[in-house]
Amino acid sequence: MASRIYEWLDSRLKLASLEKTLLDEPIPGGASWIYVFGSATLFLFLLQALTGMFLTVYYTPSPDHAYDSVQFIEQQVTFGWFVRGLHHWGASGMVIAIGLHMLQVFLYGAFKPPREMMWMVGVVLFLLVMAFAFTGYLLPWDQTAYWATQVGINMVGTVPLVGEFLVRVMRGGETLGALTLSRFFAVHVLFLPALIGLGIVVHLFILRRVGPAGPWDERKAAAIREPFYPRQVYMDAVVMVGVFVVLVFLARFVPFPLADKANPADTSFVPVPEWYFLFYYELLKYIHGPLEPLATWVLPAVVILVMLLWPFLDRQKKVRAPASRPVGMALAALFLVSVFSLLGISLKNLYGMKRTDPNIAHGQTLYTNLGCAGCHRIHGNGGAIGPDLSYEGDARPDRQWHINHFRDPQSVSPGSIMPKFPLTEAELQDLTSYMLSLKRIT
């Protein structure tokens, strides 16, 4: 039955020859698992487009309703959490996939002649993906979305001459509000998909015209030629299923709830961007004052230009083997190490919690509840009737002294007017632990 339908279509559309053109693409050196990342990126883009389409069925891009509509999708719509989850984690997946794809292409020198245009279109695609991420982030209109976008747009303002104007264009006016949301939505859902669709078609067209690069070893590349179908398609399919399963798992088991509804009046909120922007967020922390524009736009502009024009900056036009390209490899390594180090530092600062001994914490609570600050002062807080306890751990490091003192102050400190505190053994220990923790930091 299926073959009859195929024959009917084939006799009218010449499908067989089209199939041959698409699927019989010869891969120099044969199929390999290392080539799957481009297809994985394409798969993830299609998944994003699909889940994104479905999200627009219930999402409303106005400040009044955006938040509620996302909450509605998350809680009321059948499988709404699933569609939203796939879209959220899919975005991260796409950044990872495109990163791996670019890394593999760079490693294999597959940007060198005659493939310079493929690389440049690829860099443009990468930038479009970043634009998708930035515009999409605003749409839920929660505190994170609002303030992260505020920061992002303000960075554009540091560009000389045109900065202020660009900011007003992005915002749709003087403030971040309804006009910002509606244009971010239009860009995210209509303009960017059109551009990236065109970019993907051009990228694949160039690939078909120029052919895949294959291994960097000329002999290996010339030794065998294998058609794209079925083995490379099989490898791509396996990876796509793997990626899909990971996304489903994340959508089901790792929630990412909305923060509070966006409150333009609350300037105390500190936004945190998505993990793939954290390296840049961290870098900005180190560059202040007059040097700030260096980080907000000069460095990004330079990096993007170098990335875009790399096939022309690279003087070695023929040699592709990584071992023969020390400068290229070193620069790539420097770039990766910088980005990942900054990412690592950022994650540590955000999620690494200082360990507090629970006993000391309990002791501190007891200190508050018993009203000790009525007579004693710690780092400026409290009364001046009793001794200052700011560095009590240094002044009196003897645990037993404190235990005795709490039980009967007059027995160890004659003339003291401190009342006796009837505490349990555990409470005495914890309060003492807190006292002993009050030390100068060495």
Next chain:
Amino acid sequence: MTSSSQAHPPGGTSVSLDGTRRRFFQMVIKASAGFIGLSLAVPFIGYLIAPALKRRTQQWVDVASTLEFPTGVPKQLDYVATVQDGYLETKTQKAVWAVKQADGAVTVFSPMCTHLGCGYHWDGAGQQFKCPCHGSVFDISGRVVAGPAPRPLDVLPSKVDNGRLLVVFKEFKSGVGRQIEL
């Protein structure tokens, strides 16, 4: 141009798979497409059609005090109902016709004519409900007296609680002889 920059290297062995290996790859490709397709199709379809299948839960709405209308004379009671519309909670103006019986019980009618849904009014002189659209006429107990209405006025569930009249607002299909709830 040296061979390294040529798109299609000359010579070399062309790998072509056939037989069981080829069939294995084809099977995995088909299975992958099927798995992903199905895993997406089920949630996507549910996502789209769920609101069509959801039935609104019946809610008792406080319409008015039973002291507000006299016995034996139908009165149109206006009230504000809170409607859950997707993620929106909106307040809409609604109205029902209420007739208080001698024994204190209240009959509440849907305000829509059973012919085509127009709003009818009470004619005190003729002691009848009259619909201005196509001339349907109903008596005080809702029975059709004249005109194209196919069934009596729809009675809405109501109860009197602490002197307040509570109603469950329902809508019914117009133009049919049987009462079918929408």
